[in-house]
Amino acid sequence: NPQVRPCRRRKLSSCSSVERSDSVTSPGAGESRVLVLNTGGTIGMTLHDNVLAPKANALVQSLRKLPILHDELYAQQTSLYEYYGSENSLVLPLSKSNKRIIYTIMEYSPLLDSSNMTTDDWGRIGKDIEKNYQHYDGFVILHGTDTMAYTASALSFMCEHLGKPIVLTGSQVPIYELKNDGRDNLLGALLIAGQFVIPEVCLYFYNKLYRGNRVTKVDAGSFNAFSSPNLAPLATAEVDISINWDTVWRANTTAKFQVSTELNRNVGLLRLFPGITSLSVRAFLQPPMQGVVLETYGSGNAPDNRPDLLAELKAATDSGVIIVNCTQCLRGTVSASYATGKVLMDAGLIAGGDMTPEAALSKLSYVLAKKTLDLQAKKKMMAQNLRGEMNIDLEGAKLCLSNSRFIQIIAKSLSISCKEELEAIRDALTPPLTCAAARIGDVDALEALKEMGSNLCLGDYDGRTPLHVAACEGHLKVVQYLLSHGASVYVKDRYGDTPLSNAVRFRHKDVVKLLRKTGAHFSRDQLEEAGTELCSLAASGDLDGLEIWCLAGADLNRPGYDGKTAVEVAEAVNKKEVVAFLVQLMGKKSMPNGGG
Numbered sequence: 175n176p177q178v179r180p181c182r183r184r185k186l187s188s189c190s191s192v193e194r195s196d197s198v199t200s201p202g203a204g205e206s207r208v209l210v211l212n213t214g215g216t217i218g219m220t221l222h223d224n225v226l227a228p229k230a231n232a233l234v235q236s237l238r239k240l241p242i243l244h245d246e247l248y249a250q251q252t253s254l255y256e257y258y259g260s261e262n263s264l265v266l267p268l269s270k271s272n273k274r275i276i277y278t279i280m281e282y283s284p285l286l287d288s289s290n291m292t293t294d295d296w297g298r299i300g301k302d303i304e305k306n307y308q309h310y311d312g313f314v315i316l317h318g319t320d321t322m323a324y325t326a327s328a329l330s331f332m333c334e335h336l337g338k339p340i341v342l343t344g345s346q347v348p349i350y351e352l353k354n355d356g357r358d359n360l361l362g363a364l365l366i367a368g369q370f371v372i373p374e375v376c377l378y379f380y381n382k383l384y385r386g387n388r389v390t391k392v393d394a395g396s397f398n399a400f401s402s403p404n405l406a407p408l409a410t411a412e413v414d415i416s417i418n419w420d421t422v423w424r425a426n427t428t429a430k431f432q433v434s435t436e437l438n439r440n441v442g443l444l445r446l447f448p449g450i451t452s453l454s455v456r457a458f459l460q461p462p463m464q465g466v467v468l469e470t471y472g473s474g475n476a477p478d479n480r481p482d483l484l485a486e487l488k489a490a491t492d493s494g495v496i497i498v499n500c501t502q503c504l505r506g507t508v509s510a511s512y513a514t515g516k517v518l519m520d521a522g523l524i525a526g527g528d529m530t531p532e533a534a535l536s537k538l539s540y541v542l543a544k545k546t547l548d549l550q551a552k553k554k555m556m557a558q559n560l561r562g563e564m565n566i567d568l569e570g571a572k573l574c575l576s577n578s579r580f581i582q583i584i585a586k587s588l589s590i591s592c593k594e595e596l597e598a599i600r601d602a603l604t605p606p607l608t609c610a611a612a613r614i615g616d617v618d619a620l621e622a623l624k625e626m627g628s629n630l631c632l633g634d635y636d637g638r639t640p641l642h643v644a645a646c647e648g649h650l651k652v653v654q655y656l657l658s659h660g661a662s663v664y665v666k667d668r669y670g671d672t673p674l675s676n677a678v679r680f681r682h683k684d685v686v687k688l689l690r691k692t693g694a695h696f697s698r699d700q701l702e703e704a705g706t707e708l709c710s711l712a713a714s715g716d717l718d719g720l721e722i723w724c725l726a727g728a729d730l731n732r733p734g735y736d737g738k739t740a741v742e743v744a745e746a747v748n749k750k751e752v753v754a755f756l757v758q759l760m761g762k763k764s765m766p767n768g769g770g
């Protein structure tokens with residue numbers, strides 16, 4: 175209400191005490207506003223009949239009496255209650271960075287133990303944030319710890335194009351008790367939500383701020399209740415609050431914030447265990463089930479000697495159920511490194527990377543509710559990193575070059591969307607990508623790069639082409655592929671090396687033969703210098719080396735720097751087997767097919 179604001183200002187300047195006036199109006203002092211949604215949880219519970227249950231209409235009154243969480247004097251001086259028209263607005267003492275955080279508590283009715291929460295409650299929280307988004311700088315959600323990781327994950331997906339911090343917190347011990355963690359947790363959450371533009375749904379607990387979709391509750395009896403096994407905290411709040419800005423998600427959109435409260439309820443979590451029956455798996459996957467997180471062993475493994483089980487999974491994915499493979503391990507990622515993992519991919523499962531089961535489940539619920547997407551698009555979305563919930567597995571991305579995924583990921587992370595920019599990126603990345611593919615012998619990746627218009631003949635900053643690299647590594651198939659797709663055997667890198675000299679150096683006979691067949695040859699200078707090399711190989715008895723130089727076209731009679739030939743050197747050092755070998759090689763060479 176614009177008419178009310180001047181009234182607060184008058185009150186500010188009429189403050190009489192110098193000290194107070196300083197603390198209230200010191201230059202640079204800013205105010206920020208945080209909305210606190212109190213949904214319940216232990217933080218606001220009291221004992222009834224020896225068990226803890228939420229107590230309604232009690233939290234604000236009790237916070238008002240805690241000086242670390244409310245500065246009553248400032249509230250009076252600034253007519254806080256009149257200004258905000260409610261007794262539910264409180265104000266923190268001045269922060270270290272001279273900020274006043276004014277927070278308004280909206281209490282839900284009924285307050286819930288978080289074990290009682292459902293997707294409807296997530297929707298309600300989402301709607302309240304959407305309704306109030308413009309009026310606050312940040313949001314704190316007081317929530318029970320038991321299902322906080324689920325709610326945090328769900329909200330992270332539901333909140334699309336988020337630009338402000340949403341921080342969930344709660345406690346293990348009620349705030350009304352003498353020794354409790356509620357006060358610190360609430361204070362930390364408010365300080366972060368009120369002072370830092372972290373465009374994420376986060377979870378603050380025991381001095382740490384985590385990405386909400388990366389946490390899991392790991393301890394029922396300690397203040398340190400949460401862990402984020404696969405992602406370092408976004409911030410730590412000790413003497414100072416230090417934000418790990420490199421990890422914080424970067425807003426990469428020009429679209430407006432909105433909350434998608436449509437959620438699919440036909441989702442579930444299924445944990446594998448030794449001896450699980452195919453009957454129970456079948457029962458679990460029955461309609462109306464549409465999305466399942468399968469919690470597998472280790473790096474995403476399941477028995478590969480259980481055709482009955484695999485058949486049930488395959489039947490479900492064939493009929494359109496999306497099954498995401500997540501590991502039962504606290505830390506680590508799903509990868510297709512074992513046969514026992516590959517069988518699940520063959521059964522149509524989607525690799526969940528390092529997502530927590532909580533994140534994977536709520537992501538399924540969010541993605542499956544997207545009415546405009548078909549099944550394929552939903553599956554694709556499940557494998558994408560939407561809100562920092564998973565690390566894109568670069569090993570996997572390499573394997574996925576067949577659909578240009580790697581380039582797309584890079585382009586997306588750079589927020590590039592127009593065609594020209596995308597092409598510029600592609601061209602800049604082509605040499606390192608093609609060389610990397612050549613190094614690991616990945617013909618599919620090269621094919622994919624070629625399909626997207628990449629020139630496979632371009633060299634990197636050292637002028638080394640994929641053909642140089644494949645020749646060094648001895649990847650015959652890649653050499654073959656490159657030669658039949660425009661690669662030149664004559665290109666020299668900045669050191670003057672050709673693919674042929676590389677293949678000779680690393681002694682890949684097959685590659686040398688193929689390059690020679692294609693017309694590769696040593697230069698005059700190289701052939702002249704070869705004499706000295708042959709002599710030294712002969713002196714050391716290196717038959718393999720002699721053979722490869724011979725295959726590459728070197729003249730075995732070429733004398734070294736001192737005028738002696740390799741045969742003469744071998745005789746001089748009495749290496750009879752070398753002499754015999756050279757004679758044999760020379761004999762072969764004079765044959766019609768050149769011995770190659």
Ligand code: ASN
Pocket residue numbers: 214215216217286287288289317318319320321344345346347
């Ligand atoms: N049962 C409580 C809840 O999740 C646990 C807690 O908040 N510490 O609501």
